[in-house]
Structures are given as C-alpha cells and as structure tokens.
C-alpha cells in the first residue's frame with residue numbers, strides 16, 4: 001500500500017502560491033483567524049493555519065473572543081473584521097457557542113472573504129458546480145490530494161462516509177463536478193461495510209476513531225482519511241485503521257500527515273485568490 005502524504009501536495013501548492021506572489025507588489029494578503037473560546041482542536045488548527053500562511057509568504061492575524069461573549073457583541077466585532085480593508089480573508093472556527101446564532105454569522109460573512117466556504121453564496125456555487133467561489137477547504141483538499149497524486153476521478157465509484165455541511169456534502173458536489181459516481185453514507189446506511197467495499201475511492205469523514213477496517217475496503221481501493229480523532233490510547237488518529245487496511249488498499253492517506261496539511265495549503269491558496277492575485281496554472 002502506498003502512503004499518500006500531505007506534505008508533498010502542500011509543497012506543490014506552496015510553489016503555486018510563491019509563483020503567484022512573485023512580482024506582486026500590493027499589500028501582503030492577510031488572513032483573519034476568528035476564534036471564540038479556547039477549544040484545544042481550534043487552538044491547534046489556528047496554530048497550523050498561521051504557521052502555514054507565514055511559510056507561504058502570507059500574513060495571518062488572530063481575533064479571539066471569550067466563550068461567553070454575547071450574540072450582539074460578537075456580531076458587532078465580526079462585522080468590523082468583515083469590513084476591515086486590511087483583512088483579505090476570514091477563517092471562522094466552528095462551531096460557535098450556543099448563544100451565538102451561527103447561521104446569521106455565516107450569512108454575514110463577505111463571500112469574497114469567506115475562504116472556508118461557509119456563506120450561503122459560496123455553498124450555492126459549490127452545489128451549482130461553479131468553481132468561482134470558495135469551497136470548504138477540507139473538501140477541496142481531498143480532491144487536491146487525489147489530483148496531485150495523479151489519481152483520476154472521472155467515472156470512478158466514490159463513496160464518502162459522512163454528510164456534514166463542512167465535509168461530506170460539499171465534497172460529494174466537488175466529486176460530481178469531477179465526474180465521479182458518488183455515494184454518500186451516514187449513520188442510517190444499511191450495510192455500511194458492503195457499500196464502502198464497492199468504492200474505488202473511499203473517503204472517511206465520520207469522526208469515529210479507526211472505524212474503517214479491512215472489511216470496509218475493496219481490493220485496490222484508494223482510501224482518503226479526513227477524520228481527526230483521539231484513539232483509546234490517547235493518540236491522534238483518523239477514521240481509518242491504517243494497519244488493518246494495508247493488505248486491501250492500493251493507496252491511503254495517514255493521520256496525522258495526510259489531508260490536514262493539504263487543507264491549510266488550500267486555505268493559503270484561497271487567500272491569494274481572495275486578494276485577486278492570479279495563480280499560474282489555476
């Protein structure tokens with residue numbers, strides 16, 4: 001089984017970003033990472049995103065708010081970030097605490113700054129098969145991972161485990177745009193292992209530690225693991241039991257070291273696009 005690492009794909013995107021910035025003399029594109037509260041997952045995603053922007057020659061600023069901030073106060077602060085001309089793009093860490101009406105914030109975000117595709121305008125574009133907007137970075141990272149490794153999607157049976165608005169649903173639309181035949185699974189899917197075994201490309205985005213073992217994988221399948229979980233031993237792991245699928249899968253992405261690194265690279269590329277800087281080859 002070939003391991004599909006994220007680092008190589010991220011490096012390719014870095015080259016694209018560097019080439020785009022070469023000769024560009026305007027203000028450095030700046031990402032605003034907006035976080036409410038101190039969830040460890042958010043903190044680690046924020047650190048990774050900021051590090052990646054800086055490594056790619058871009059800028060990032062953190063905007064942090066207390067967990068108990070009121071809906072009205074957060075909206076006022078968010079509107080100011082949204083308007084700020086120094087901010088090129090926004091990454092809002094979700095979900096927001098219950099007292100904040102998240103749907104209203106998603107509708108407020110300027111679609112031109114909405115790098116992670118949470119606004120209705122960008123989601124509509126994803127569902128319409130229109131590549132002009134911003135798709136959710138993780139969903140785009142899965143497609144990028146396949147293409148950068150020369151894996152053709154056209155005509156393939158692609159099965160996605162998970163139907164969230166962040167990963168499963170938008171990814172199913174991006175896969176359709178790439179001419180895959182798509183199956184989307186969830187907790188009510190009858191015979192989940194059997195359905196997954198039919199897939200030529202299997203994407204695990206359920207958020208269940210190591211639930212995908214060899215009984216879910218057809219011979220020679222490509223397995224993309226989006227999950228980020230902690231297993232019974234307290235170790236970071238994906239949705240896929242990487243050791244158990246070794247004899248079945250032709251290729252698979254590890255966790256850590258797989259899709260996550262590509263997600264922040266896609267975010268950086270979105271930031272460059274949001275600044276209106278043409279990216280060669282895109």
Ligand code: NDP
Nearest residue numbers: 138162163164167186187205206207226227228259260263
């Ligand atoms: P959600 O919890 O929002 O959605 C999980 C989906 O998986 C749901 O549709 C759920 O089905 C389905 N599901 C859960 N358990 C099972 C099961 N046992 N069998 C079949 N389907 C199941 O999660 P997210 O989409 O936000 O995230 C998924 C994973 O991806 C998480 O581990 C998250 O940490 C990770 N992630 C990784 C990113 C990256 O950059 N690598 C970025 C974003 C997320 P139902 O709808 O029926 O409840």
